[in-house]
Amino acid sequence: MSTIEEKIKKELIQRFGDAYKAFGLSKLMGHIIALLLFSPEPLSLDEITKQLGRSKGPISQIVRRLRDKHLIRKAWMPNDNRKDYYEVEPEIFEHAFRNNLELIKNNTRIAKQLKEKIKSSKSENLKPISQRMIEMEKFYLLMEDYYNDFLLSWAKERSKLFS
Amino acid sequence: MSTIEEKIKKELIQRFGDAYKAFGLSKLMGHIIALLLFSPEPLSLDEITKQLGRSKGPISQIVRRLRDKHLIRKAWMPNDNRKDYYEVEPEIFEHAFRNNLELIKNNTRIAKQLKEKIKSSKSENLKPISQRMIEMEKFYLLMEDYYNDFLLSWAKERSKLFS
DNA sequence: TTTATCGTTTGAAATATTTCAAACGAAGAT
DNA sequence: ATCTTCGTTTGAAATATTTCAAACGATAAA
Incomplete structure (x- = not known):
């Protein structure tokens, strides 16, 4: 070499x-x-x-x-x-991306679960953090959408690249 | 408590x-x-x-x-x-996201730089890896686009949330 | 069947990271 | 001006992670 x-x-x-x-x-x-x-x-x-x-x-x-x-x-x-x-793997970047998506989904899960627990606790003191968890869930749900859209878009882009 | x-x-x-x-x-x-x-x-x-x-x-x-x-x-x-x-920070999730975007940009940079170096080396052996770097750069550039779109979209969603 | 080589496992050594306690300079309180 | 209390820095101790060398079971080669 x-x-x-x-x-x-x-x-x-x-x-x-x-x-x-x-x-x-x-x-x-x-x-x-x-x-x-x-x-x-x-x-x-x-x-x-x-x-x-x-x-x-x-x-x-x-x-x-x-x-x-x-x-x-x-x-x-x-x-x-x-x-x-x-x-x-031929689609290594996509797979790396999907691994990252799993982390995002986990964040969504955390927000959702905490949100539910706070709700069922019926505690007035937890109102602010409840609001935060709602925001957090929305944030990461929207992010999941964009991640999925990206994957579709990349599939097209990539097929162009290899033709 | x-x-x-x-x-x-x-x-x-x-x-x-x-x-x-x-x-x-x-x-x-x-x-x-x-x-x-x-x-x-x-x-x-x-x-x-x-x-x-x-x-x-x-x-x-x-x-x-x-x-x-x-x-x-x-x-x-x-x-x-x-x-x-x-x-x-009020916009903590967005800031966390932006920190992540920096990592993505760094990946784009790596691909671009290596691509250039391979190009200027004029080595035939490096053709396959050159192809990979081109793919990698495209991948992360597209990802940057989606990240930026997401930020815009989230700004709207969030303002709805707080009105 | 025996031998050799492969990939994995494992406990110990080396290294990196996290954590603490103490010392320090800066700045508000007396 | 002096005394506290704050946040930061620092070197050492504790912990976690990475790495290695050796042993092992599995499987191909002889």
């Missing part, structure tokens, strides 16, 4: 690590995603391990979590029946 | 702590926000300290960060010139 390519790879790994951390995820997650994005071919656990200079333990665990989040998937490799090979 | 009110306060604090952590922020941040949301009156640092059972150090630091993020603000208290009193 040329020096310039090497440099770009390093920067990609670095920036994705920071970005993932900023979203409250493991930095190593970002590193693995970046590495797989960069690689034209799927990579085995050993290759990821070697390229990132980490040991097998954490790589194995984080790869599982990335799979659970639908950000990467196993790739079938005809030449090698032993190792598992991984690649990024 | 009645038992039921106490219980609701505790639950609010608990859930907000978890939610903040899920977004990659400090759990204590969520606790303070919940406490201030719950309280009809602004609270002093000492009161926050006492109610959350923590010492002054971390409370002071986190309160500063919350202020930087525009999630809380100082409230003027005519009876007490000594202490600082805090309350949640």
